[in-house]
Amino acid sequence: MRRLLSKYRYAIIFWLCFGIFRTSLADWNPIPSGSMRPTLVEGDVVLVNRVAYDLKLPLTDISVVALENPQRGDVVTFTSPKDGVRLIKRIVGIPGDTLQMKNEVLWINGEPATYLDAQAISERISPEQSIAGIQLTELASNSRRSIQFMPQVRARRDFGPLVVPADSYFMLGDNRDNSADSRYIGFVPRRLLIGRAHHILASAQILDHWMPRFRRFGAPIL
Template identity: 60%
Template sequence: MKNWARDNKGFLLFLALFGIFRTAIADWNPIPSASMHPNLLEGDVVFVNRVAYDLKVPLTDISLARLGEPQRGDVVTFSSPKDGTRLIKRVAALPGDTVEMRGERLIVNGKQAEYTVLGNHSEDMGMAGQLQALQLSEANGDASYRIQILPQVHARRDFAPLVIPANQFLMLGDNRDNSSDSRYIGLVPRDLLIGRAERILVSANITDRWQPRFERIGASLRPQ
């Protein structure tokens, strides 16, 4: 074993440095579910900037320095406060915000987000079959992005006004009626944030023999 380690020390050093890079600087995140439709699809792999907000000790949640502040509309990866599962959602409300939802409509600091209808889409719900989805543009402050709702699905479309405490964030999935987000798992503490998702690195259609989706490669995830 000692001889093997000595003969492969260059490779072992590369693995160690690569591990530090992935856990402290940059990472990638496969999209496993439909919770961020229509912007992220199953089979997408996104680039995650781990130093967008904090510089952390590798393999820990210990922050060494704050490098930036999350903004409404950012797509972020984080560890679920409920069970530690890695999730990817959109920041809907910041510390100090008063936020509520009425009939799918997001209200932040007394101002309702602006909505524009983009059209209808057929959503594959597995055993439930094909359901009609309504796609909208949601303008939340300076951030504008697409969301969709599924009127036929039972979902939590309303919650009472809530003041977001310091160092916590309210996260929502873009697929509003098919997302396990802060309405179900609670607010997300800052120290559980992993990084900001910046772009789609690669994409393949998992329902069609993993055919590449070239048109999605390099697409930005930043709000407009």
């Protein structure tokens, strides 16, 4: 055993350092569902900055140092407070915000979001099936993003008003009618945030023989 450890010591050191790097500093996250369409699509692999908000002990939710506060509009990975599954959504509410949704329109602190540039789309959900939707730009509380609605899908289009508790955040998917977000799983405590997704590393069409989408490689997440 000692001889094997000596022979492969550099490989062991490399993989230990790589493991610490991935669990503490940076990570990549594959996108398995369409809950963040059109910003992120199935087959994207996103880069995640694990030290965007907190420096944590490796493999734990224990924060050693708080670095920055999450902001409205950030796309983040986090552990679901409902079942422990890793999710990726957009922060729309920070501590102290009053949030409400009325017939799909998001209200933040008494101000309704503005919706621009609506266009009809057809979203492919399987090799044989597509569903109609509406893609548009949402302007809310000084942040801007592309979102979409799918009127044919049963969804929670109204909630609140509610106040975001201290050290917690309210998440929504950009694909508003097809996202298991804070409307269903509740507020997300800061300790469950993993990191901020900032770029698409690579992308492939999972419904079309995994053909690469080269135009998405390296694209920033807005």
